[in-house]
Amino acid sequence: MGRSAKPVVLQLLEGNKGKYSKAQLQERLEREKLIQPKTDKLKPPSWLSSFAKKEFKRMVNELKEVDLVTNVDVNALALYCDAYGNYVECTKVIQEEGLMVEYTNKAAETNKVPHPLLTKQKALFEQMKSLSTEFGLTPAARAKIAIPKLNEKEESDEEKMFGDV
Template sequence: MSGPPKTPTHLVLVKGNPSKRAIKKNEPKPPSGVPPIPKHFDKMGKYWFKRIGDDLDAIGVMTTLDGKALELLIEAYTEYRHHCEVLAEEGYTYISTSATGEKMVKAHPAAVMKSDAWKRIRAMLGEFGMTPASRSKVGAKVPAEADPLEAFLNKRK
């Protein structure tokens, strides 16, 4: 299938259906809420799963079916942090000696793995609307801030 992926119906409704295409009426509506934390996560993974899950639930993006997608995001993020720590300790390059005795400077393998994890994180952040560009495509309903003058006038009544 060519072209961009299909936009979920709830996002089409939030955006105002700019294309005026027919809206699906039978799209599944999973219950909102944060799914349970996967048992295989370490302490950092459990922390980030709960924190990001709660943040996404607060803005109405998280459903109980999104657990696997959130798990992929958290796994990529914890892997990225691990590679950052390794590279901070060992450096981004190392010196290797070839069979002829020539010394060569090579990139640390963790640098490539860090880059790969970063690409996966960016893709998953976009799926959840967690980047400025992807967030601008979704007009989520945010409660309006109370007008200070209105609050003051209401207090006096």
């Protein structure tokens, strides 16, 4: 199976290893713009809690400013916000009840054990972490998707004569 296609901008950042001409790259860039999803339906799904809906709206406002969210991203962003809301709820319960809780086993012995929600909290954290990289919500994720200014160098005599072949 062949490699999956990369966006033109990413190809240019990696050095145009395919050695495409400027005309080919420009044509591909124009085709990519044609399939860019719209951003007119960025509303939180009804199944989100009120806390998660507030987070959804906050994230949409932030991500719209840098053109990182479209209509097709709504569900993934909703999953992130749902996990965030559940994480906050778990954290509140753990803070109220403490990290250790009493547990009575079948032999009627009472022991102190780690709070059961700690496991759930960890799973929610991992879910949030993986989804946050998709939207560039961490410094490392933003560094990966940042597009540095391309160095425009002056064309050599050969490039002027033969183009970018």
